Amino acid sequence: MFTRGRSRMEQAFHIIIGVKCPYCSRFRSPRDMIAMMGGAQICVQCELRHIEALDAMANGVFTGECSECGLSADELRAQNRCGQKGEMAVHFENGRYRAMCLVCDTTYVPKRLDLYGKTEFSHTNKLD
Ligand SMILES: [Zn+2]
Numbered sequence: 128m129f130t131r132g133r134s135r136m137e138q139a140f141h142i143i144i145g146v147k148c149p150y151c152s153r154f155r156s157p158r159d160m161i162a163m164m165g166g167a168q169i170c171v172q173c174e175l176r177h178i179e180a181l182d183a184m185a186n187g188v189f190t191g192e193c194s195e196c197g198l199s200a201d202e203l204r205a206q207n208r209c210g211q212k213g214e215m216a217v218h219f220e221n222g223r224y225r226a227m228c229l230v231c232d233t234t235y236v237p238k239r240l241d242l243y244g245k246t247e248f249s250h251t252n253k254l255d
Pocket residue numbers: 148149150151152153169170171172173
């Protein structure tokens with residue numbers, strides 16, 4: 128039986144190695160990860176971005192931060208990184224929404240061809 132006591136290895140693992148969030152691909156402390164249904168994990172920040180995106184879609188006003196550059200809604204407007212009325216691009220990935228400014232959106236989409244490569248999205252945007 129292996130139920131009694133924690134090995135040294137296991138403790139070291141929790142301290143040294145972070146957990147890679149599958150949504151933002153950043154390494155987080157295990158304490159900053161939230162377990163989701165089905166055994167998947169998401170970091171606190173991605174979950175927050177998800178809630179902000181839901182709020183924005185419900186209220187029509189985005190008040191959160193860009194999930195890519197991390198600027199606040201006020202800063203995004205000041206720097207013209209979103210639309211004139213504060214429009215944000217919203218991506219839906221693996222059951223979670225994330226909003227990003229239009230500047231990040233144009234550079235993010237080509238980076239994620241693995242996601243959009245074989246969809247209608249890339250088809251309709253194809254340069255002929
Ligand atoms: Zn994350």
